[in-house]
Amino acid sequence: MTRFGYTLMGEQSGPRELVRYAQAAEDAGFDFEVSSDHYSPWLVSQGHSPYAWTVLGAVAQATSRVELMTYVTCPTMRYHPAVVAQKAATLQLLSEGRFLLGVGSGESLNEHVVGQGWPSVDTRQDMLVEALEIIRALHSGDLVTYVGEHFRVDSARIWDVPDEPVEIGVAVSGEEGVRAFAPLGDHLIAVEPKADLIAQWDEAREAEGSQASRKIGQIPVSWDPDRDAALERAHEQFRWFAGGWPVNAELPTPAGFAAASQFVRPEDVAESIPCGPDLDELAESVRPFLDAGFTDIAVVQIGDEQQDRFLAEAAGPLLEKMRALR
Template sequence: MTRFGYTLMTEQSGPRQLVDYAVKAEEAGFDFLVSSDHYSPWLVSQGHAPYAWSVLGAVAYATSRVDLMTYVTCPTVRYHPAVVAQKAATLQLMSEGRFTLGVGSGENLNEHVVGEGWPAVAARQDMLVEALEIIRELHTGDLVTYDGQYFRVDSARIWDCPDGGVPIGVAVSGDSGVDRFAGLAEHMIAVEPDADLVDSWDAAHPAGGSESGTGTAASRKIGQIPISWDPDEKTAIARAHEQFRWFGGGWYVNADLPTPAGFAAASQFVREEDVASSIACGPDLDALAESVRPYIDAGFTDIAVVQVGDEQQDRFVSEVAEPLLEKLRAL
């Protein structure tokens, strides 16, 4: 059965609001919560970028049932993988086993801020392989020394380490990513409802669709889709255009843009009708739910929805989420 999640969108809400939304999303019946991990919003109009790990720590204590996940963090430039390993282990303990570490090769928007430059995509994927190897080793609780091409770890140990480590989901966009990462993560993350990608992951994953190496459930395929609910359809479209028009650039463009100004320039000719054709907008819950169907048909096991903007976020999680979930599960 497909599981449905709610996205804690750190680019469009402040930290205290995000924790409040998380509590209400759990009460509404969502199965899991995912949090973005940004240093900057994509567009100035979004206006926020609190530290995701602090937010998730508070959410872990404020909730009791929903699973938690980063969607996604980059463990290679802004964060050293040894630090990510420690953060993930702590969050797993705080949430009493509800956390999944979602990782990816990152975006220039967030990673350039530490002044280390922005590597080419091939190098970023090589770095991610090393990072996952380091995180896996540290999550054994053993003393680890690692000497790679990109990272070194010197006599490190995670002292508060959950039994079995932390399950990992990794973002992939094609067969090459599947080949490189299927042996290093339990779960697949993807930004497109690609059934062939799901099939490739299942064929390549060592769990073979059964129990994974850390004792979690069978390998999950996790996706995310934006929607813009509002009682007024025109308002919903205008808000989606104002805050989410960057979405149409695609990963290959978005990964390399360095600043919100760059995203504004890249999306300046995107029209409201362009956004409305790709993001379900308005009050019709049947239409909002139906927009998720491609992910279900492609074989995704977990789908997180993003309610665009902060203006209607409280009303969405308090009033709209529960009936929307009923329609999603009916699909």
């Protein structure tokens, strides 16, 4: 059965608002909630970027049913993997077993801020492999010393380890990522509905003798009673989306995203993001993910100004229509 989630979009909302939206999303019937983990928004027009882990700690106390997840954390640059392991264990305890750690190799936009440069994609993938090995080792509760090419851990132990292990989802986009991370992660995260990626992941997991896993995707929508307002908001705040992962991972600042997306037109945005009041159209946008074999799909409602109304008026009926597609 497909599960549908709500995205706590830290790039477009402040921390107190995000906690309020998390409560409303649970009340509206979403199955899980994912949080972005950025140091900066993609565009200045979005205007926010609070610390995701503090927000998630508050959300864990403000909700009682929904699963919580990072979508995604980069455990290699801003955060040492030993610190991510501690944060994830603590959040699992605070949420009473409702947390899933989503990780990826990161974006320059967020990771360059610590002044360590921005490695090549191959190096970033190698760093993520080591990070996952460290996180797994520390979540055992044992004393860990680790010496890798990129990371060292010296006599570290997590003292508050949850009885229920923290499951890990890994963002992958191609065959190389599948080979590297299928043995290390529990679940697949992807932002494009690629059926071949799902098949490769399942084959790799089966070859390792691993259990069946979830495939977690995400789609943006721009709901508004006024379609023109919905499209204008999507273009103003989400036109960066057109660049795709290979471009977006390399841009270091909102100014870079603004320059890269300056020629993206509203009609270009409308081709990839459903905009307006038609809930059937918005629901249909998840069909490619369903057809590709995704088990979990998180919805992004674009813009802060319509979040309350979206959650109060549109989210419940939209969930009914998306679930009917199954």
